[in-house]
Amino acid sequence: xxxxxxxxxxxxxxIILLIVIVAIALPIFIxxxxxxxxxxxxxxxNSGRDxxxxxxxxxxxxxxxxxxxxxxxxxxxxxxxxxxxAKIDESNIKVKLLPLLSKKLEVNKVILKGLQLNxxxxxxxxxxxxxxxxxxxxxxxxxTETAEQSSSPILAAFAIGGxxxxxxxxxxxxxxxxxxxxxxxxxxxxxxxxxxxxxxIQLALLFEDxxxxxxxxxxxxxxxxxxxxxxxxNIAKLVIDSHTQGENIPGKSLKAKLTSDIAIxxxxxxxxxxxxxxxxxxxxxxxxxxxSQIKDNPAFQxxxxxAEFNLAKLMQQLAMPLPKMKDSSAxxxxxxxxxxxxxxKSAQIQNLVAVLDESQLTGQASVNNFAAPAxxxxxxxxxIDADRYTVPKSEKSAKTVTSPxxxxxxxxxxxxxxxxxxxxxxxxxxxxxxxxxxLKMQGLKLKLNAKQGIVKTQHTISRLYQGNYSxxxxxxxxxxxxxxxxxxxxxxxxxxxxLKDLQSSQQVKMSGTVNAQTQLSGYGNxxxxxxxxxGGNLRFNFSDSTVRGFNLQKIIDQGKSLLKGTPLPADPKNxxxxxSEISGTANIKRGLVSNQDLKAVSxxxxxxxxxxxxxxxxxxxxxxxxxxxxxxxxxxxxxIKGIPVIFKIGGTLSKPETSLDIPAMLKHKYGxxxxxxxxxxxxxxxxxxxxxxxxEINNLIKGLF
Numbered sequence: 273x274x275x276x277x278x279x280x281x282x283x284x285x286x287i288i289l290l291i292v293i294v295a296i297a298l299p300i301f302i303x304x305x306x307x308x309x310x311x312x313x314x315x316x317x318n319s320g321r322d323x324x325x326x327x328x329x330x331x332x333x334x335x336x337x338x339x340x341x342x343x344x345x346x347x348x349x350x351x352x353x354x355x356x357x358a359k360i361d362e363s364n365i366k367v368k369l370l371p372l373l374s375k376k377l378e379v380n381k382v383i384l385k386g387l388q389l390n391x392x393x394x395x396x397x398x399x400x401x402x403x404x405x406x407x408x409x410x411x412x413x414x415x416t417e418t419a420e421q422s423s424s425p426i427l428a429a430f431a432i433g434g435x436x437x438x439x440x441x442x443x444x445x446x447x448x449x450x451x452x453x454x455x456x457x458x459x460x461x462x463x464x465x466x467x468x469x470x471x472x473i474q475l476a477l478l479f480e481d482x483x484x485x486x487x488x489x490x491x492x493x494x495x496x497x498x499x500x501x502x503x504x505x506n507i508a509k510l511v512i513d514s515h516t517q518g519e520n521i522p523g524k525s526l527k528a529k530l531t532s533d534i535a536i537x538x539x540x541x542x543x544x545x546x547x548x549x550x551x552x553x554x555x556x557x558x559x560x561x562x563x564s565q566i567k568d569n570p571a572f573q574x575x576x577x578x579a580e581f582n583l584a585k586l587m588q589q590l591a592m593p594l595p596k597m598k599d600s601s602a603x604x605x606x607x608x609x610x611x612x613x614x615x616x617k618s619a620q621i622q623n624l625v626a627v628l629d630e631s632q633l634t635g636q637a638s639v640n641n642f643a644a645p646a647x648x649x650x651x652x653x654x655x656i657d658a659d660r661y662t663v664p665k666s667e668k669s670a671k672t673v674t675s676p677x678x679x680x681x682x683x684x685x686x687x688x689x690x691x692x693x694x695x696x697x698x699x700x701x702x703x704x705x706x707x708x709x710x711l712k713m714q715g716l717k718l719k720l721n722a723k724q725g726i727v728k729t730q731h732t733i734s735r736l737y738q739g740n741y742s743x744x745x746x747x748x749x750x751x752x753x754x755x756x757x758x759x760x761x762x763x764x765x766x767x768x769x770x771l772k773d774l775q776s777s778q779q780v781k782m783s784g785t786v787n788a789q790t791q792l793s794g795y796g797n798x799x800x801x802x803x804x805x806x807g808g809n810l811r812f813n814f815s816d817s818t819v820r821g822f823n824l825q826k827i828i829d830q831g832k833s834l835l836k837g838t839p840l841p842a843d844p845k846n847x848x849x850x851x852s853e854i855s856g857t858a859n860i861k862r863g864l865v866s867n868q869d870l871k872a873v874s875x876x877x878x879x880x881x882x883x884x885x886x887x888x889x890x891x892x893x894x895x896x897x898x899x900x901x902x903x904x905x906x907x908x909x910x911x912i913k914g915i916p917v918i919f920k921i922g923g924t925l926s927k928p929e930t931s932l933d934i935p936a937m938l939k940h941k942y943g944x945x946x947x948x949x950x951x952x953x954x955x956x957x958x959x960x961x962x963x964x965x966x967x968e969i970n971n972l973i974k975g976l977f
Contacts, residue, residue: 305329315346319404321357322347340364343386349400352392357400361386381433387440387458395447432465452482470495470508486518507534522590528552541566545574553589554581561612573613580607580627599660605629617641624651631656637699649699658708689797692749695722710773713741725750739765739785755795756802762788767814784817784851792860804863804888814854850874856881863887870896885925892928894921 308325315323327342341363348357362385393399440458444451456478463472475492494510512530529551535544543563550557561574584603587594594603610624620638627633635651703716715734722728726748733741743760768783792808795801856870863886870881883894899916923929 319346321349321404348390349403351394352400355390356388357390359386359388360384381436383436383438384440385438387437389440389442390445391443392445393448397448434462434464436461450483454480454482456480467500468497470497470506481518484518484520486516486520488514488516490514501539503538505534505536505538507532507536510534522592524591526552526590536566538567541568543572553586555586556581569615571613571615573611575609575611577609578607580605582606595663597661598664602629602660617643628656629660644694645696647697647699649697649701651699651701653701653703655705656703656707658706659710689749689754692722692727692747692754693725695727696724697722711770712737712773736762737766737770739763741765753795753797754802755793757793758791758808760788760790762786767817782814782817784814784854786812786814788812794863800888806860806863806887808860810858810860810865812854812856814851817851817854860887867894870894883921890924892922892924895919896921 305328308329312323312325315321324343324345324347325341326345329342330340341360344358344360344363345356346358348355362383364383365380391400437458437460440455440460442455442458444453446452458477459475461474465471473492473494473496475490477490479488479490480486491513492511495508497506497508498504510530510532514526514528514530516526516528517524530549532548533546535546536542541564543561543566545559545561548557548559548561556579557576558579559574559576561572563570563572565571582604583606584594587603597603605627606629607627608625611622613620613622618638618640619642620636622636624635624637625632631653633651633653635649637647637649637651640646640648698721699719701718701720703718704714706713706716713733713736715732717730717732717734719730720728726746728747729745731741731743731745740763741761743758745759746757748755765786766784767786771782788811790808790810792806794803794806796805851872851874854870854872856867858865858867860866865885865887867884868882870879870883872879872881877898879896879898881894881896883892885892885894895918897916897918919930921928921930
């Protein structure tokens with residue numbers, strides 16, 4: 273037995289010695305450069321391209337079977353210029369010889385230096401590699417292996433000492449789609465490639481888009497481990513640094529950094545990202561995400577947190593400064609966090625908490641079917657001073673919106689009709705405290721329902737200057753021309769504090785309590801067209817009102833003095849009028865507001881009026897008739913006979929103009945005497961003319977009077 277073992281060991285020793293002798297002798301007696309013509313002809317026969325081998329081919333056999341080359345160049349396809357399709361300055365690949373005897377493949381570090389790959393597509397859509405991929409495949413040899421042989425693994429083990437690609441360049445020239453970009457300074461360096469072992473990877477490249485003059489430099493470092501079945505993939509300590517430059521980049525330069533850890537199980541179809549951080553300037557986003565059914569029906573969920581940052585400063589850094597606002601400290605504090613659930617067709621945000629300066633927004637929202645989005649939301653905002661974020665008055669060009677419903681209706685002129693037709697949304701938005709246009713309100717509720725071209729909103733304000741407000745708007749964009757229906761109601765609103773806030777730079781000219789209700793409808797493709805088509809009705813009532821800067825008694829006294837020719841009375845100390853009631857109704861037709869029953873009552877004056885207001889051009893045309901009254905024993909106003917004072921209100925809604933109507937007042941005073949003298953004159957004319965002239969001339973002469 274011992275002798276037999278010696279014989280076996282002697283045979284193995286002889287085989288190993290033979291391998292060593294061959295490994296030493298082979299490079300001495302065989303020069304691989306002698307096979308250059310055969311290699312070039314083989315490439316020519318199989319690709320139709322010329323392979324140019326410059327420099328020497330260096331062969332090594334033991335302990336590594338490998339080959340090192342100098343420059344290699346493969347010609348381009350016909351019609352794609354003289355530049356080579358592929359070029360390599362230097363390459364080196366080695367395989368360990370002895371492990372091959374045990375079906376183990378151990379490759380030393382694969383090195384490629386100076387790789388240049390020029391990919392192109394012409395205007396007809398033909399690429400310069402189509403001829404390489406269109407070669408007919410050779411017929412496979414008939415299977416001769418047994419089932420047992422075919423089931424045995426080709427390799428028992430596989431390992432690569434690493435890959436090093438130095439200073440590579442890939443150019444892409446697409447004439448059909450006018451795309452021209454390049455990947456330059458491509459450097460890849462890896463550790464030993466082994467299954468179930470972390471592999472260190474370093475990657476750096478420079479991407480250039482010639483058309484948009486954009487460049488992006490990327491540096492990547494990570495460790496990746498993969499099992500033999502390629503089902504478990506772990507990406508650890510991932511760090512990606514990016515620096516993008518270009519004319520269309522905010523600030524012409526943008527730096528960003530991404531760090532993460534990622535675990536993928538393709539067998540269980542799961543994805544786990546326990547940490548993900550994205551930072552750029554002073555913006556920092558953190559997230560953790562999990563995925564399920566990532567191959568068949570991917571779904572993802574996790575938490576996203578954007579730490580507090582200064583939005584105004586960030587926009588300044590990106591050379592995208594925010595518009596000038598009334599409050600220079602606005603947008604200095606922004607933070608967002610929420611839980612996210614998403615699929616390729618839908619997304620849902622829950623537990624939303626967003627901070628903007630001193631305001632906090634909470635709630636949830638979802639979008640179903642991205643192809644035809646169906647939106648649902650429920651949001652609560654604790655408080656906000658919207659005036660902080662508006663431009664200064666000197667820079668404003670838009671008119672002030674006077675009510676929530678009016679703001680909604682005005683939006684039709686701002687939003688494209690096509691977008692409203694596609695809008696599918698249902699939700700509620702609540703605001704605890706709101707300040708806008710200096711107006712203060714509390715307990716706002718907005719409900720929105722939009723589907724199939726019908727947009728409906730409901731608004732309520734529980735506390736509006738000691739009163740309340742409710743309104744509703746229905747917008748129909750199904751047809752060619754949009755239509756709007758609006759319904760608003762004000763209850764017990766105090767006018768003086770409202771006007772004081774609304775016109776902070778002006779003296780408040782009115783006080784009292786207002787109740788009002790309006791129902792309007794209109795149609796058109798713009799705000800102006802809608803205003804011109806408006807129809808409906810309006811009802812209003814002011815109680816216990818004081819109108820400052822308007823002394824009705826003074827106007828009456830001045831009117832009487834003008835008629836009598838007496839000196840004008842001295843101006844009273846208190847230039848105001850106190851009304852116990854101001855009320856009226858109006859009909860609106862095609863944008864014209866017509867009021868026939870304006871009534872105002874004070875302790876000494878009773879006023880009636882009528883007229884119109886044109887919403888299309890804001891023109892006013894009102895006539896007001898006032899009479900002095902006295903109190904009866906029962907305390908009710910009683911009209912005193914005498915000359916009424918009549919004045920007209922013209923101008924516009926924003927700048928009304930008041931003037932006495934002297935002709936109307938004279939007619940009222942002397943109307944009966946004028947009519948009496950007119951009748952006497954007509955009688956005399958009739959007696960004088962008689963039948964001396966034709967009836968036509970008789971009527972013409974009478975018509976002059």
